[in-house]
Amino acid sequence: MKAKISIIAGFLVGCLLLYFALRNIDFGKLAAIYSKVDVAYLVPFVLVVPVELILRGARWRLLLAPSNPAVRTVDAFKLEAAGLALNNILPLRLGELARATFTARLFQIPVITVLATILVERLLDVIVLFLLFAVAARFGGITGGLMNYGGLLWGLVAGLAAGIAALIFADELVAHEWFSGFFARFPGARRLFEKVAMGVKGFHSVKSGALIFLFAGLQWFLDALNFYLLALAFGLGGIVDIFRGVALVFTAAVAASVPGMPGYFGNFELVLMKVLSSWGVPEDIGFAYASFGHVLGYIIMTLLGVFFIYQMGHSVGKVWGEFSSGGGEKTP
Numbered sequence: 001m002k003a004k005i006s007i008i009a010g011f012l013v014g015c016l017l018l019y020f021a022l023r024n025i026d027f028g029k030l031a032a033i034y035s036k037v038d039v040a041y042l043v044p045f046v047l048v049v050p051v052e053l054i055l056r057g058a059r060w061r062l063l064l065a066p067s068n069p070a071v072r073t074v075d076a077f078k079l080e081a082a083g084l085a086l087n088n089i090l091p092l093r094l095g096e097l098a099r100a101t102f103t104a105r106l107f108q109i110p111v112i113t114v115l116a117t118i119l120v121e122r123l124l125d126v127i128v129l130f131l132l133f134a135v136a137a138r139f140g141g142i143t144g145g146l147m148n149y150g151g152l153l154w155g156l157v158a159g160l161a162a163g164i165a166a167l168i169f170a171d172e173l174v175a176h177e178w179f180s181g182f183f184a185r186f187p188g189a190r191r192l193f194e195k196v197a198m199g200v201k202g203f204h205s206v207k208s209g210a211l212i213f214l215f216a217g218l219q220w221f222l223d224a225l226n227f228y229l230l231a232l233a234f235g236l237g238g239i240v241d242i243f244r245g246v247a248l249v250f251t252a253a254v255a256a257s258v259p260g261m262p263g264y265f266g267n268f269e270l271v272l273m274k275v276l277s278s279w280g281v282p283e284d285i286g287f288a289y290a291s292f293g294h295v296l297g298y299i300i301m302t303l304l305g306v307f308f309i310y311q312m313g314h315s316v317g318k319v320w321g322e323f324s325s326g327g328g329e330k331t332p
Contacts, residue, residue, distance in 0.1 A: 007091040014261030021270040025074045025287050033234070033288040035264070041233035042296070045077045045226050049300045052222040055304075056080045059124075059215035061209050063117040066201035068107040079103055080306040085305020088298055090317055092322045093109065103154070116199025123160045125206065128216040130157050134251040140243025168203045214249055225247045230293045251275050 057077030064071045083099030100114040136142060203209040224245035231240035241246070255271040256264045271291045276286035309316065 004282070010091055010259050011261045013259060014264075014266035017260065017266030017270045019266075021287055025284050029284045030288050033285055034292065036235070036255055037292065038233045041229045045229045045233070045293075045296070046300060047143070048222050048229070049297060050304065052226075053077055053081050053301075053304070054217040055215045055222070059212050059219065060117065060121060062202045062212050062215075063120060064103070064107070064109065064114070064202075065198065066204070067109040067113050067198050069117065070098065071103075071107055071135055074296055075106070078312070079106075081305040082312070082314075083305070084278055084307045085302045086316070086319060088302045088305070089318055090324075091262055092324075094319070095210065098319050102314075110195045110198075112199045116196045120164065120200050123164055124212070124216050125220070127157050127160055128213065128249050129220055130154075132215050133206050134245050136224075136243040136246035140247070142243065142247050157315045164203075166202060168200050179294075188287065220249060221246075224313070226297070227293070230289060232303050234285065234292075235288050236276075236281060237283070237290065239281060240276075244279070247273060248275065263294075266296070 008078075054073070057080050058073045060073050060080060061073045061076040063304050064076065079099050079102060082102065083095040086095030086098050087093050088095075096118055100118055102112055103109060103114045104111040195284035202212060224242060227248045228240060229311050230235075230261075231237055231245070250269055252268055255267040258267050260267045265305070269287060272290035273283055273286040276289065277283055306316065309319070
């Protein structure tokens with residue numbers, strides 16, 4: 001029942017946001033705007049999407065490697081694509097749960113460890129995105145908006161970094177006299193903690209940790225590059241430079257964190273349109289820009305991920321049936 005309420009609420013929120021984005025839009029103008037898009041810039045846009053996914057896969061492989069060195073970048077790439085595609089299609093972000101379960105079964109890694117690597121991915125995304133945004137704001141002259149909450153955001157980033165650091169040094173924490181007595185009395189808690197800690201063991205190597213951060217930075221920079229390429233396609237190159245591309249990526253990530261319908265339709269369009277409007281872009285052009293890039297990226301990501309889902313012997317219907325009820329085979 002709670003799942004159904006969450007699904008309905010998500011769709012209602014998405015539809016409401018989409019309504020607010022569309023209420024002042026002239027659809028006749030939209031068609032004219034779309035017809036003037038310079039397709040020459042869409043070719044590199046399309047090519048960047050799988051490259052960005054490969055970087056995601058390379059980063060995730062480094063997080064999974066301590067648990068099973070047999071995991072290859074291509075495996076992580078396919079599973080990342082499958083998870084993102086399922087998030088685009090199914091409600092409740094079931095793609096992350098499905099990705100974790102598929103990986104646990106394929107590579108005999110505890111589900112809790114795989115989920116820990118996915119959590120670390122999300123935490124790193126927040127940290128890296130904010131750092132990129134801070135650099136873009138500094139050198140691109142971006143002011144206002146979220147920059148007004150800079151102190152709060154820096155505090156959040158520091159807290160997330162401290163949490164990751166605590167997991168990185170989990171072995172030392174378990175052995176520390178303050179915690180050794182507790183874990184001696186509760187061995188189950190110790191085993192659970194150790195499985196979670198395996199999700200960040202990739203940081204125990206300086207080289208591996210540096211590459212994880214590097215791949216995360218490159219991944220999000222490519223997303224910013226696509227926002228810039230899309231701006232060029234819409235004739236907005238004089239307004240949206242690479243720095244503002246980073247700001248749009250950061251804004252889109254914040255919008256996607258708001259519960260909504262699969263694919264984040266409504267969230268994405270409304271927020272990006274408002275940001276572009278603050279830079280002097282008319283709302284109809286801003287909506288056309290946001291919706292075009294969103295739909296194009298959605299189609300590429302979803303088709304690629306669904307292809308890998310079926311290649312692995314699954315189907316979207318089977319995944320929905322298995323995970324929507326909280327089921328799924330448990331991996332120790």
